[in-house]
Amino acid sequence: MSEPTETRAEYDFAERWLTVSELFGTTLQGEGLSQGMPAMFLRLGLCNLDCKWCDTPFTWDWTGKNGFAYSRAIELRRMQVVEVYDRLREGNPPELIVVSGGEPMLQQRSLLQLVNLLIAAGHRIEIETNGTVTPSFGWEHPCHAHQVLFNVSPKLTCSGVAATDAIKRNVLRRMVELGAVFKFVVQCNADVAEAAALVATVGIPPADVYLMPEGRSKHEILAALPTVFDACIEHGFNLTPRLQVLAFGNERGV
DSSP states (O other): OOOOOOOGGGGTTOOOEEEEEEEEEEEEOOSGGGTTSEEEEEEEOOOSOOOTTOSOGGGTOSSOTTSSOOOHHHHOEEEEHHHHHHHHTSSSOOSEEEEESSOGGGGHHHHHHHHHHHHHTTOEEEEEEOSOSOOOTTTTOHHHHHHEEEEEOOOOGGGTOOHHHHOOHHHHHHHHHTTOEEEEEESSHHHHHHHHHHHHHHTOOGGGEEEEEOOSSHHHHHHHHHHHHHHHHHHTOEEOOOHHHHHHTTOSOO
């Protein structure tokens, strides 16, 4: 299969759309393998899960499940793929583009078109996903293996989501094949044990696993760090704090 050759001009009149929550940057990637690196962020709307500690309920919570009912009409907008591409490319953008949500893979057909455009322009892309949606044909492209990284965050019992909805082992195994890294939000030692069991069952290399303390404030993150620190040493995992939370708390668009 040849490498993607899409250009901006090819999509000028295409009706390919994304449901977008936010575009912001340049900022820093606050989590995972590339934490601390300059990045542009694209936050897509909509999600298929409803974690009780979700820090972006404004992308999906229209009923107030997490304490406040957001307005979909206010929070989300439809944008053509080329429009999103142009916004991300304004000025002198960094190499790294992070796509978050919500759950980006709910829009994977249009997202793949955007990814191909960004790769052709010299960017590398990280996609934050909950690991419940199987990547369709196209994501296994040889070029994507070097330019696209899936940051998979399976939701544990502490999320409040039923395991039958949150954990899709066949999807997680597919993500392993695609070279993904895995982030687990943990609150206590029981969460760590649950994550370790899933890692072993799915066959995720421990070196590709990051534990991240749950928290939407600097105090919550710092309070959990010692437990997560020790757990990473015990299991051979990596530790990722949430740099954006340590710096700005629960502020949006950072």
